[in-house]
Amino acid sequence: MSRIVMKFGGTSVADVERIKNVAVRVKREVDAGNEVAVVVSAMSGVTNQLVKWCTEIAPLHDAREYDTVVATGEQVTTGLLAIALQELGVSARSWCGWQIPIHTDGVHGKARIMQIDTDDMVRRMREGQVAVVAGFQGIGPDQRITTLGRGGSDTSAVALAAAVQADRCDIYTDVDGVYTTDPRIVTKARKLDKITYEEMLELASVGAKVLQTRSVEMAMKHRVRVQVLSSFIDAPGTLVCDEDEIVEKELVSGIAYSRDEAKVTLVRVADRPGVAAAIFGPLAEAAVNVDMIVQNVSEDGKSTDLTFTVGKADLDRARKVLEDAKGELSYEKLVSDANVVKVSVIGVGMRSHAGIAQRMFQTLASEGINIQVISTSEIKISVLIEEKYTELALRALHSAYGLDAA
Numbered sequence: 001m002s003r004i005v006m007k008f009g010g011t012s013v014a015d016v017e018r019i020k021n022v023a024v025r026v027k028r029e030v031d032a033g034n035e036v037a038v039v040v041s042a043m044s045g046v047t048n049q050l051v052k053w054c055t056e057i058a059p060l061h062d063a064r065e066y067d068t069v070v071a072t073g074e075q076v077t078t079g080l081l082a083i084a085l086q087e088l089g090v091s092a093r094s095w096c097g098w099q100i101p102i103h104t105d106g107v108h109g110k111a112r113i114m115q116i117d118t119d120d121m122v123r124r125m126r127e128g129q130v131a132v133v134a135g136f137q138g139i140g141p142d143q144r145i146t147t148l149g150r151g152g153s154d155t156s157a158v159a160l161a162a163a164v165q166a167d168r169c170d171i172y173t174d175v176d177g178v179y180t181t182d183p184r185i186v187t188k189a190r191k192l193d194k195i196t197y198e199e200m201l202e203l204a205s206v207g208a209k210v211l212q213t214r215s216v217e218m219a220m221k222h223r224v225r226v227q228v229l230s231s232f233i234d235a236p237g238t239l240v241c242d243e244d245e246i247v248e249k250e251l252v253s254g255i256a257y258s259r260d261e262a263k264v265t266l267v268r269v270a271d272r273p274g275v276a277a278a279i280f281g282p283l284a285e286a287a288v289n290v291d292m293i294v295q296n297v298s299e300d301g302k303s304t305d306l307t308f309t310v311g312k313a314d315l316d317r318a319r320k321v322l323e324d325a326k327g328e329l330s331y332e333k334l335v336s337d338a339n340v341v342k343v344s345v346i347g348v349g350m351r352s353h354a355g356i357a358q359r360m361f362q363t364l365a366s367e368g369i370n371i372q373v374i375s376t377s378e379i380k381i382s383v384l385i386e387e388k389y390t391e392l393a394l395r396a397l398h399s400a401y402g403l404d405a406a
């Protein structure tokens with residue numbers, strides 16, 4: 001007997017037929033003798049509609065009331081799924097975040113889970129009752145409903161799995177697993193059987209939008225085994241797990257890309273102590289997130305070029321901050337380019353093997369693709385290239401690292 005947490009996203013509970021289909025899947029796990037908790041999202045499109053209503057009444061609305069409104073989507077699905085389970089003869093009960101309770105901090109609209117008291121819920125699960133839990137929501141220190149940020153029900157599921165010490169957390173979604181790269185671009189992309197937490201974290205944060213990043217961080221911290229699988233087909237998905245659990249490790253597990261980058265270059269900025277601080281300080285204050293950074297060695301000892309990337313949506317704000325500080329920074333020119341894409345090669349194998357970066361550079365060179373910026377971490381190499389080469393670069397790299405499906 002195992003204890004499992006199953007999570008169903010918005011498309012999996014999009015209408016009554018799909019909710020009934022979810023109930024059948026849950027019943028299967030119950031019939032196999034498992035103790036089951038189910039975390040559900042709102043029916044697809046519902047949260048967007050709720051957000052829209054808030055914004056229509058007041059573009060800048062009270063965050064507490066926003067949470068009151070947007071948390072309702074999940075409450076509807078918990079009740080409907082509990083009814084669907086009962087119809088199949090399965091004992092089930094719905095739970096809102098505050099009823100468990102799932103305690104969060106007080107940052108309404110983007111709260112973090114602090115602690116979950118699962119005693120009551122676990123006692124009922126032991127008696128054979130399925131707990132149907134509303135994802136995305138909790139209760140803050142002010143005793144009011146909070147929500148965890150968009151896509152937050154992944155995090156609810158992993159946090160609950162950690163709290164009840166589940167053997168597994170199955171995240172059912174509209175894709176059947178985690179792929180070596182975006183299958184819409186590279187037809188030879190392969191589904192991975194297993195991937196490490198660290199690799200998944202890099203994949204999640206560079207644009208393979210399968211799991212909310214925060215849910216992967218939480219899974220890694222609490223060592224929750226997370227399986228990503230489809231709620232529409234019957235096949236094993238991808239297990240996100242510890243490195244020790246993966247016997248045959250690939251050098252490179254995946255290739256990700258992000259179009260959400262823009263490049264900024266400050267030409268001939270003064271080369272003296274404090275300049276980087278003077279540039280990035282005001283950007284941080286303006287809440288502009290800076291990603292890749294390169295600074296050239298100065299030729300004359302007086303000035304140098306500095307290039308970095310920001311999110312596309314932040315580009316105008318970044319330009320304004322730097323233009324305002326022009327007097328102080330005394331650079332010659334500010335140049336920006338939003339026509340770029342960041343392509344990243346990810347793999348824990350990089351820790352122990354040389355030559356992985358070289359293969360990336362070689363492959364791009366032989367396709368005639370110019371690399372504008374490079375950055376690396378322990379398990380990732382990222383390059384910034386012209387956006388029009390996205391498809392070509394992904395396909396060439398996917399082949400070069402031997403990831404193509406047979």
Ligand code: ASP
Binds near residue numbers: 010042136151153
């Ligand atoms: N319903 C919420 C959203 O759409 C939470 C979730 O689905 O994960 O963002």
Ligand code: MG
Binds near residue numbers: 009154
């Ligand atoms: Mg989601």
